[in-house]
Amino acid sequence: MRGLWSRVDDRLVAPGPGFRLAEVQILLAVVIALRLATRDWTLIAERPAALRDGLTVMSWYTGTPAPWALVAVQVVGLVCAVLVVAQRRPHLAFVGLWIAYTSLTALWGSSGKVMHNDVLTVLVGAVFLFASGPPRDGWSDLRVRYGWPPRAALAVLATAYVVSGAQKLVHSGPEWVFSDNMTWVLRLGLSANLSGGVTPVAQDAAHLVAEHGWLSASLAGGALLLELTAPLWLAVRRTRVLFVVSVALMHGSIWLFIGLDYSAWVLTAAAVAVPMSLAPDRALFRMPVSAVGAPRR
Numbered sequence: 001m002r003g004l005w006s007r008v009d010d011r012l013v014a015p016g017p018g019f020r021l022a023e024v025q026i027l028l029a030v031v032i033a034l035r036l037a038t039r040d041w042t043l044i045a046e047r048p049a050a051l052r053d054g055l056t057v058m059s060w061y062t063g064t065p066a067p068w069a070l071v072a073v074q075v076v077g078l079v080c081a082v083l084v085v086a087q088r089r090p091h092l093a094f095v096g097l098w099i100a101y102t103s104l105t106a107l108w109g110s111s112g113k114v115m116h117n118d119v120l121t122v123l124v125g126a127v128f129l130f131a132s133g134p135p136r137d138g139w140s141d142l143r144v145r146y147g148w149p150p151r152a153a154l155a156v157l158a159t160a161y162v163v164s165g166a167q168k169l170v171h172s173g174p175e176w177v178f179s180d181n182m183t184w185v186l187r188l189g190l191s192a193n194l195s196g197g198v199t200p201v202a203q204d205a206a207h208l209v210a211e212h213g214w215l216s217a218s219l220a221g222g223a224l225l226l227e228l229t230a231p232l233w234l235a236v237r238r239t240r241v242l243f244v245v246s247v248a249l250m251h252g253s254i255w256l257f258i259g260l261d262y263s264a265w266v267l268t269a270a271a272v273a274v275p276m277s278l279a280p281d282r283a284l285f286r287m288p289v290s291a292v293g294a295p296r297r
Contacts (some may be wrong), residue, residue, distance in 0.1 A: 016147025018134025019283045020275055024150045025094060025128050026085050026285070027271035031121055032101045033081035035264055041074050042067040044107045057114070058106040065107065073100050090133045098125045117261060120160050121268045127152045139283075153272045154240075158231040161247075165227030177224055182216035186257055223250050240277040244270045 045067045077100030083093035105118040114122055131149035134141055168176045226233075226246050233243035247269050251262040275284045 013144055013148050014151075015142045015144050016150065017139070017280065017283075018141045018143070018146045019139040019285070020150050020280075021131060021146045022087060022090070022133050022139060023275040023284045024153060024272055025090060025131070025133060026087075027275065028121070028125050028128065028153075028268070029081045029084035029094060029097055031264065031267045031271050032097055032125060033078055034267070035118065035121065036074050036077045036081070036101060036104070039108075041070045041104050041108070044070055044104070058103065061107075070104065070107075073104055076100050077104075087133070091128075091131065094125075094128050098122075098129060101125070117264050120157070120265045123160060124153050124156050124268050124272060127156055150272065150276055154234050154276055157269060157272050158234045161227045161230035165224050165230075168224055168227075177217055177221040180216070182220040186216065219253065226250055234273060237277055237279075240273040244273050 045065055047064075077097050080093040080097035080100065084090045084097060101118075102114065102122050105114045105122065109115045127149055132145055134143075134146055172179075226243075230243065233239045233246070244266070248266045251266050254260050254262060278284060
């Protein structure tokens with residue numbers, strides 16, 4: 001067992017190219033920027049302060065933020081995202097981006113809890129709070145400091161999906177798949193119309209699945225199996241893109257049938273797994289001209 005963990009540890013901290021760290025960091029910044037830009041954060045100001053009471057990441061703040069302050073945090077986050085994409089002080093900019101995003105999502109959620117559809121992006125992004133990216137002339141460098149953050153992001157991604165699947169087994173057991181659980185999830189989701197925009201075609205499809213027990217059980221079983229086997233998919237470079245496609249289908253079906261938007265999970269998985277599916281010497285982006293040359297170790 002010690003030998004196994006040693007091999008895992010050696011793999012996680014192996015040297016990696018600077019361009020891979022920069023690529024994942026840039027893609028995560030784009031995902032966070034999309035989340036910041038596509039939500040009206042001023043709605044937080046309309047909610048009673050009592051909803052944000054409790055021991056949470058924003059529990060130190062007990063008041064109601066002014067709309068202008070929320071917009072200011074949003075703008076600061078977006079500016080930081082632009083700096084990350086431009087690779088101008090990317091580490092400092094990413095820290096500012098992550099703080100702005102996490103603060104707003106914590107305030108948005110009831111009792112200051114980051115909403116489920118944002119939590120994966122927050123967790124994966126937290127890895128890069130401790131990652132020092134390469135200089136603009138060092139994208140081709142091979143160093144341990146550049147190799148561990150993308151691999152750690154993969155590990156966090158895999159862990160989040162495994163925990164999600166394990167919780168289903170802990171709280172519901174096999175009945176989560178083999179009972180009428182998924183049937184009722186589909187029916188209750190449609191009756192509540194959680195997104196306010198489930199189309200009639202989607203409603204018909206959801207009713208079709210709900211009326212056939214084997215279809216709903218297959219849907220539940222496939223989702224659970226995908227979550228529990230996430231580490232296997234992500235451990236192998238050639239299956240990482242397949243994992244992204246699979247989670248896109250899973251979360252896409254959730255959105256189609258009951259209107260829950262987990263697009264941030266799909267985009268976060270893609271931001272990490274797609275670059276990490278490439279050969280170690282193959283860059284996803286065109287490297288700066290000054291970075292081309294023999295790698296330094």
